[in-house]
Amino acid sequence: MKTISLKNAAALIPDGASVMVGGFMGVGTPERLVDELVRQGKRNLTVIANDNALPGVGVGKLITAGAVRRTIASHIGLNPETQRKMLAGELEVDLVPQGTLIERIRAGGFGLGGVLTPTGVGTVVEKGKQRIEVDGKAFLLETALRADFALVQAFLADYLGNLYYALTSRNFNPVIAMAADTVIVEADNIVPVGVIAPDHVVTPAPVVDYVIETS
Amino acid sequence: MNPQTIIAKRIARELRDGMLVNLGIGIPTLVANFVPPNIHVFFQSENGLIGTGAPPEEGMHHRLLTDAGGKPVTALPGASTFDSAMSFGLIRGGHLDMTVLGALQVDESGLLANWMIPGKMVPGMGGAMDLVSGAKRVIVAMQHTAKGKPKIMKQCTLPLTSVRPVDLVVTELAVIAFPGGRATLLETAPGVSVEQVVASTDAKLAIPVEVPQMQL
Numbered sequence: 001m002k003t004i005s006l007k008n009a010a011a012l013i014p015d016g017a018s019v020m021v022g023g024f025m026g027v028g029t030p031e032r033l034v035d036e037l038v039r040q041g042k043r044n045l046t047v048i049a050n051d052n053a054l055p056g057v058g059v060g061k062l063i064t065a066g067a068v069r070r071t072i073a074s075h076i077g078l079n080p081e082t083q084r085k086m087l088a089g090e091l092e093v094d095l096v097p098q099g100t101l102i103e104r105i106r107a108g109g110f111g112l113g114g115v116l117t118p119t120g121v122g123t124v125v126e127k128g129k130q131r132i133e134v135d136g137k138a139f140l141l142e143t144a145l146r147a148d149f150a151l152v153q154a155f156l157a158d159y160l161g162n163l164y165y166a167l168t169s170r171n172f173n174p175v176i177a178m179a180a181d182t183v184i185v186e187a188d189n190i191v192p193v194g195v196i197a198p199d200h201v202v203t204p205a206p207v208v209d210y211v212i213e214t215s
Numbered sequence: 216m217n218p219q220t221i222i223a224k225r226i227a228r229e230l231r232d233g234m235l236v237n238l239g240i241g242i243p244t245l246v247a248n249f250v251p252p253n254i255h256v257f258f259q260s261e262n263g264l265i266g267t268g269a270p271p272e273e274g275m276h277h278r279l280l281t282d283a284g285g286k287p288v289t290a291l292p293g294a295s296t297f298d299s300a301m302s303f304g305l306i307r308g309g310h311l312d313m314t315v316l317g318a319l320q321v322d323e324s325g326l327l328a329n330w331m332i333p334g335k336m337v338p339g340m341g342g343a344m345d346l347v348s349g350a351k352r353v354i355v356a357m358q359h360t361a362k363g364k365p366k367i368m369k370q371c372t373l374p375l376t377s378v379r380p381v382d383l384v385v386t387e388l389a390v391i392a393f394p395g396g397r398a399t400l401l402e403t404a405p406g407v408s409v410e411q412v413v414a415s416t417d418a419k420l421a422i423p424v425e426v427p428q429m430q431l
Contacts (some may be wrong), residue, residue: 024262024299025285027278050299051339053285077338078285086337095337098261099303099345106300119307119348122378125340155279167290168263169279170298202298 001161004210009184010036012210016069018046018147020105020176025051025078026058028169030153030186033212034058038065046070048105048147050098050172052079063091072145074098097125100142102175107144109178114143150180154203157187158194161208162201170202177203184210216431218387221404222356224249224431225385226315229354230256234312235305237261237346240284242356243315259311261302261342266294283342306342307349314350316343318357318384320371323418325380325393327355328373340376347377359386365417367391367398388412390429397421402429 004012010033013019023029029049037045038061047068052075053060062068063081070092076082085091096104103115116139120126130141152173155166163185165173177183185208216224219242227249230236237259238244247269250256258267260282267282268289276287290296305311320328327347330340347353360366367384384391389412390402399421403412409426 024283025281027262027281027285051341073339075339075341077336077341083337093337095339097340097344098299098342099307099349102299102303117307119345119377121348123344123376124374125344165298167277167280167296168260170296171263171302172299174298175300 001205001208002210003159003190003213004184006032006036006212006215009033009210009212010040012182012184013037013042013149015042016044017149018048020147020150020172020180021047021049021059022151022153022171022173022176023049023053023058024168024171026053026060028153028165028171028173029053029058030151031058032215033151033184033186034061037062037067042067044069046072046147048072048145050101051075052082054078055081070094072096072101074101102172104142104145105172105175105179108146109175112144114141116140117142145179147176147180148182150176150183152177152183152185152203154185154187156189156191156196157185157208157211158191158196158205160193161185161205161211162196163187163203163208164196164200165202174203177207182209183207184212186212187214190214218358219245221387221429221431222385225390225429226354226356227251228430229313229383230254231312232256235259235265235310237306237311237314237350239314239316239343241317243317246315246356259302259305260288261306263297263299263302264288264290264294266291303342303345306345309349309351311346311350313352313354314346315354315356316346318355318366319373321355321367321381321384322371323369323398324396325382325398326371326378327353327376327381328371329376331374333374343376347381348379352383353379353381355381355384357384357386359388359412359415365415368417369419388415391420399423400426402427404429405431
């Protein structure tokens with residue numbers, strides 16, 4: 001793990017990259033990093049996140065800024081900008097059931113080809129997917145999902161990259177931290193090694209590539 | 216009593232001690248206000264919390280403690296937090312005793328449509344498909360009609376949420392269940408006749424000889 005400036009962290013991400021972003025309605029989203037991506041004028045990103053938050057909040061800022069070509073999310077209903085851009089053909093939106101989205105990401109990070117889930121069987125979600133019966137019960141084969149970058153928000157990071165999350169900001173963060181080629185962390189606090197007790201580490205240091213220096 | 220309160224109070228009577236329960240946004244959220252005394256229920260927010268409490272008092276909120284709508288909540292003593300994979304493992308894995316959701320339409324056999332209106336409203340399914348597929352008991356909380364039009368139909372015209380039928384529909388007029396795949400009128404609300412319910416319902420309702428009044 002290396003510490004990195006906010007500016008250099010954002011500069012690692014090229015136009016056209018696929019980016020997983022932690023957060024649920026903006027809670028647990030690395031906001032400073034998102035702001036810097038907007039400032040650097042990124043384009044054509046694929047953003048994989050639970051939702052599109054609201055305009056001005058979390059990944060909603062990337063949508064408004066026109067940085068996103070495609071988003072894979074479970075819910076976009078509270079971001080009218082996403083709705084507008086989707087209908088105007090400026091933004092491609094893949095809607096995935098929330099439990100399926102997180103399992104596809106988990107599979108990507110855990111070395112699995114995909115998962116079998118009962119969610120979506122017999123609905124429009126099944127279109128184009130393989131249905132597999134196990135012990136007489138129907139499941140959909142949902143394939144693994146990975147990204148070039150994971151943008152993770154943590155409450156505590158130590159100088160090795162061990163991470164601890166707070167309250168409901170955990171959500172997608174520890175799961176996306178396993179599923180991307182490069183993992184960039186924005187932490188509320190960077191603490192000396194040993195402050196996070198081994199039992200309290202949720203994301204172990206070796207999966208983290210960069211921790212952004214606190215301002 | 217307004218329609219929302221009737222619905223929430225009636226559904227609260229379905230709660231049992233020790234249950235893990237997920238409440239959707241809107242009318243379902245109100246159910247938490249009417250938990251019967253002397254029982255303890257765990258409420259789950261699918262963003263990663265069990266032990267969700269009431270909204271915090273002014274000045275007591277924390278930006279990293281919210282419900283699935285992103286609104287500030289409290290965590291009751293004994294609460295736990297976890298990531299989204301665990302949250303949906305709880306939902307799909309048979310650990311969630313009950314989910315209460317809103318609906319756009321429910322059909323005669325109990326199938327639910329609650330996540331999109333093609334060409335008009337495409338919010339995404341969020342956790343709804345997992346909740347309906349995975350919860351042990353699925354209860355719909357909704358007003359009986361929308362702009363005077365029945366929401367309990369012969370067949371849903373909107374895309375389904377799941378092929379698993381719901382267990383109970385509670386409206387301000389009636390309680391309806393689906394034994395044997397047939398919409399059956401179980402109770403009517405105080406002051407509401409069986410005829411009124413039938414007139415507001417597009418689906419064919421099986422009507423037992425005796426239909427008791429909803430206890431609130």
